[in-house]
Amino acid sequence: MGVLLDRRDEKGISSQHVVALVKLAAASGLKMSSAARLARLIANAERGVAFTGAGISTESGLSDFRSPGGIWSKSSPVMYQNFVASRAERARYWKMRVELFREFRTAVPNDGHRAIAALERRGNLVAVVTQNIDGLHQDSGSRRVIELHGTARVVACISCGKEWPPEEIIARVEAGDEAPECDDCGAPLKSKTISFGQAMPAHAMEEAASLSREADLYLAIGSSLVVEPAASLPVAAKQYGATLVIINRDPTPLDDLADVVIHESIGETLRAVVDEVGQAGNGDGLRPE
Numbered sequence: 378m379g380v381l382l383d384r385r386d387e388k389g390i391s392s393q394h395v396v397a398l399v400k401l402a403a404a405s406g407l408k409m410s411s412a413a414r415l416a417r418l419i420a421n422a423e424r425g426v427a428f429t430g431a432g433i434s435t436e437s438g439l440s441d442f443r444s445p446g447g448i449w450s451k452s453s454p455v456m457y458q459n460f461v462a463s464r465a466e467r468a469r470y471w472k473m474r475v476e477l478f479r480e481f482r483t484a485v486p487n488d489g490h491r492a493i494a495a496l497e498r499r500g501n502l503v504a505v506v507t508q509n510i511d512g513l514h515q516d517s518g519s520r521r522v523i524e525l526h527g528t529a530r531v532v533a534c535i536s537c538g539k540e541w542p543p544e545e546i547i548a549r550v551e552a553g554d555e556a557p558e559c560d561d562c563g564a565p566l567k568s569k570t571i572s573f574g575q576a577m578p579a580h581a582m583e584e585a586a587s588l589s590r591e592a593d594l595y596l597a598i599g600s601s602l603v604v605e606p607a608a609s610l611p612v613a614a615k616q617y618g619a620t621l622v623i624i625n626r627d628p629t630p631l632d633d634l635a636d637v638v639i640h641e642s643i644g645e646t647l648r649a650v651v652d653e654v655g656q657a658g659n660g661d662g663l664r665p666e
């Protein structure tokens with residue numbers, strides 16, 4: 378008993394800290410057993426992977442495109458083949474991008490993003506794989522970010538690949554250039570995000586799959602885990618031996634497979650866990666670098 382209580386693992390979390398965490402979790406309304414288990418799992422992880430979906434960014438005020446009130450509930454998304462074939466569809470695409478850009482411009486990372494960055498700095502997570510295109514993981518200090526759906530932070534020519542900051546192209550659209558084209562080759566410009574009908578980025582998919590197989594801890598955060606590859610990456614991680622944790626506001630189809638399931642606010646949950654783990658270790662909490 379004494380050995381257990383006094384023992385600190387190499388990451389510096391002790392049983393006393395877990396007890397303190399349980400008290401903290403009780404105060405914040407989290408389920409004690411889940412939060413305590415999560416802290417223990419995170420403190421011991423060396424090849425952890427965070428997999429994030431829209432749910433982490435809704436806490437930064439960004440709407441989930443697919444949800445009621447989201448951009449796709451007002452107008453259907455532009456399919457990639459229609460974007461290529463039709464100037465009218467490209468104009469419709471850019472009209473929606475302008476709206477999305479205004480929303481993204483003011484969004485800042487929340488405690489959920491900051492916690493993931495802190496856990497990477499601490500050595501418990503090796504990467505974050507995200508379905509989000511908002512760049513908020515990078516803003517919060519995450520270093521290895523695999524973007525499965527591309528990024529809204531870059532606009533590129535679909536033919537020659539020349540890139541622009543989105544601000545410049547949005548300004549052109551707002552000034553009346555409805556479907557902007559490349560000034561080098563004349564091909565259409567498009568946000569460097571993956572549209573419906575467009576192939577997923579092969580390199581990012583391979584990297585995400587390989588991280589899933591090598592992970593000792595897999596945190597699926599803010600994703601409904603319904604559409605591919607969100608539905609299969611956590612399953613692969615679990616099959617290859619990772620402990621699977623799901624943190625999402627609503628139940629997911631993979632809840633029964635997971636070792637820990639938390640249906641609470643992502644930011645509050647991760648802040649409680651990381652603050653405690655951080656105090657137990659090098660004092661590195663949620664402050665950016």
Ligand SMILES: [Zn+2]
Nearest residue numbers: 534537559562
């Ligand atoms: Zn071009």
